[in-house]
Amino acid sequence: MAARDVVILGSTGSIGTQALEVISSRRDEFRVVGLAAGGSDVAQFAAQILDFQPQVAALARATAGQDLQLALYAEAKKRGWNQGEVQLPKILLGPDAATQLAKHPCDVVLNGITGSAGLLPTLAALEAGSTLALANKESLVIGGRLVTEAAAPGQMVAVDSEHSAFAQCLQAGRADEVRRLILTCSGGPFRGRSREELVDVTPKQAMAHPSWDMGRVITINSSTLVNKGLELLEAGLLYGVDLDDITVVIHPGSVVHSMVEFHDGATIAQLSPPDMKLPIALGLDWPRRIEGASRPNDWSQPTSLHFEPLDSEAFPAVELARRCGKAGGSAPAVFNAANEVCVDAFCEGGIGFLSIVETITAVVDEHLATGEGEGAHLSDDQMSVEGVLAVDAWARRRAAEICAG
Incomplete structure (x- = not known):
């Protein structure tokens, strides 16, 4: 070969x-x-x-x-x-x-x-x-x-571990047999904390992800669960699944990378240790599996799998992303652009942890309420590369203005 x-x-x-x-x-x-x-x-x-x-x-x-x-x-x-x-x-x-x-x-x-x-x-x-x-x-x-x-x-x-998991699980049945996608989430470093307990979170604490070793932006995104919101939107686009048919569940062990539930009641899951080399290897030569790409789970040891529901009050980013996805067009671009600015502002000490998603929400709300002119929402039919980049630039400016007070 x-x-x-x-x-x-x-x-x-x-x-x-x-x-x-x-x-x-x-x-x-x-x-x-x-x-x-x-x-x-x-x-x-x-x-x-x-x-x-x-x-x-x-x-x-x-x-x-x-x-x-x-x-x-x-x-x-x-x-x-x-x-x-x-x-x-x-x-x-x-x-x-x-x-x-x-x-x-x-x-x-x-x-x-x-x-x-x-x-x-x-x-x-x-x-x-x-x-x-x-x-x-x-x-x-x-x-x-x-x-x-x-x-x-x-x-x-x-190549995302969750979406690679979906691709592997979806091979177990036809597209018309899928009931829903179940997107797993470690919960990040602040799993179990209430909104009030997140007020004084520092960048150093937000960078301490319990399962994955990643770059700064994606690590902060994982602490706010913005990353899970982006992954929800990605899953809908990649696999043609309605956003209401994608459920986010907390799985702290990061062993089950995601699951697909079929209409006969079967749930197919993909399990492996938290190691990006497996989905990277699959991405390089899909659907061929590369021998020894990552280590397998050790099933000779006692193992338990824990799941819990997402606390959307403490971590509202996922539902905000779902709202942007339903609005369609340029709304997800605004969600992403505002977040990138807010992550920088948070890491530089300009805003608090909760202000990240609060600022994104304010920029998204303004965007969706704007009918024409700069910052106006573009429908799916109005989308163009130039239009998306212009909206992206507007969202960054607005987020920066809000962060600056």
């Missing part, structure tokens, strides 16, 4: 680094032909380039080109390589570098970029005809029908 050519967007982030770990011991199965990163860790990016020798490397920070070249030579020298042994890839620089790279000929593009910056690369990969292994849920959430209509059947493969 020929090796699959892979482009990895967001290679120095959590998803990207784990994908490269999966690939590193399977060079006969996968060949990295492109790497993209933001540019915050040029030394790590240089090491990845020398390790995997892609044809193209892309950096979002336009001024990082010289830094990358110096880092490449420094890394090569550290490895004892002579100058002639360093094969430099074609280097793309600037905000659209990842989008350009997403069009590069390959079998699969893994989009591990964080946030709305992943939208244009997602659309570019789909347009190019590559399989899109989607870890950047935000691009699907904010793009909505722009993304789903651009994708051919089977072209998008979910």
Whole structure:
């Protein structure tokens, strides 16, 4: 079997680094032909380039080109390589570098970029005809029908552990036999706390996720349950399920990654330890399973599975996301954009923990009440890339204004 050519967007982030770990011991199965990163860790990016020798490397920070070249030579020298042994890839620089790279000929593009910056690369990969292994849920959430209509059947493969679980469970029956999707949630570091007990939460406490080791934005999102709201919207779009037929349940053990309930009363669940390498490996070559991608559960030890209902009063982000999804059009983009601004403001000490979702709610309410002009809600039929990006920019400005007081 020929090796699959892979482009990895967001290679120095959590998803990207784990994908490269999966690939590193399977060079006969996968060949990295492109790497993209933001540019915050040029030394790590240089090491990845020398390790995997892609044809193209892309950096979002336009001024990082010289830094990358110096880092490449420094890394090569550290490895004892002579100058002639360093094969430099074609280097793309600037905000659209990842989008350009997403069009590069390959079998699969893994989009591990964080946030709305992943939208244009997602659309570019789909347009190019590559399989899109989607870890950047935000691009699907904010793009909505722009993304789903651009994708051919089977072209998008979910990399989020919950959505990978849905894909695996859905193989147990036909689409018309599905009663509902059950989206599991660890509950984050503040599970069981009342709203009043969340008032004085600090960024350090919010970053202490009990199950997963992730980047800053997704970790804070997991503490507010905004991430679960985004995942609810993603599930509806990926699998064509009505949002009212998706139930969020708390499962602190993070062993059951999600479940599908069928109309005959059967519930099919996917279980594995909390390790992103399993869904990443499936995303790289779906539906083929890669041997040894992650460790299995140890069923020789006493095991219990605990579930509890979501406390929507303490954590209202999921129901807010559901409301945005039902409103459709640009509302989910506003939800996501306002959140990204609020996460930064919270981490910088500008707002309190509860103010994150309160601010998102205020921006969403204003957006849905605006009939025309700047910040007006776009229906599904009015959606365009330019329109979504304009609404995204408006939502960020409004959120920043509210955060600034």
